[in-house]
Amino acid sequence: SETNWMNYMRNNLQVNHYITNMIQDAQNQSLNGYLLTQSVKNMYVTYDEMVRGSLSDPGEAVQMEQIRDISEMIRSNTIKLLQANLSYGLETYHGISTGIETRRIISGNLIIIVITIAIVFLSFLSDHILNPLILLAENIKAVEQEQFQIPDLPVDKDDEIGRTNRSFNSMKARLQQVIAELKAREELTRQLHERELKVINSEKMLESARLSYLQSQINPHFLFNTLNAISGM
Secondary structure (H helix, E strand, O other): OHHHHHHHHHHHHHHHHHHHHHHHHHHHOOHHHHHHHHHHHHHHHHHHHHHHOOOOOOOHHHHHHHHHHHHHHHHHHHHHHHHHHHHHHHHHHHHHHHHHHHHHHHHHHHHHHHHHHHHHHHHHHHHHHHHHHHHHHHHHHHHHOOOOOOOOOOOOOOOHHHHHHHHHHHHHHHHHHHHHHHHHHHHHHHHHHHHHHHHHHHHHHHHHHHHHHHHHHHHHHHHHHHHHHHHHO
């Protein structure tokens, strides 16, 4: 009937639109899915041509049977296409899941490796930089308090820390020598000052003795003159 024919034409436009989209999507499907999509397209083209063709009375039953066969084949291949797409989707999902699991394992191993490297680096940093700097700071504080008897810093490595320790040991020895020389000079100055004081005291005592001697000479002279004056009177 005309109504059925109009329905067919309207549905035919939708089916052709769907087939066009299926052909575009088939580029991202498996080979089996791509072949089934092409097969469905070709069979539908044949189906549409047969439906649009004129039916002759003698062969009408045969033509209708062929149309039904093609329709059944389209339905069967469509089901196969759905199954193929589902299988491909599951394979893709498993592949993605496996890839994600692999990446997760790799990421976990990388994290472990990074943490291990960080621990080794921190240990190296502590042993070769932090601990020597802390020891250097402690020795500097001890030198500030004039504790020169502390052991020298290690200089077995020719890096910045080793050169710094070597310079500090030399500075400590030089400071110890300079301070010892200053103390020796101070002691020598003190002794010289004491000797000067002794000499000054000795000179004062000598001067006092001289004065006493002169007084001992002058007093009898005045006494003799006084007695002579009395005698003369």
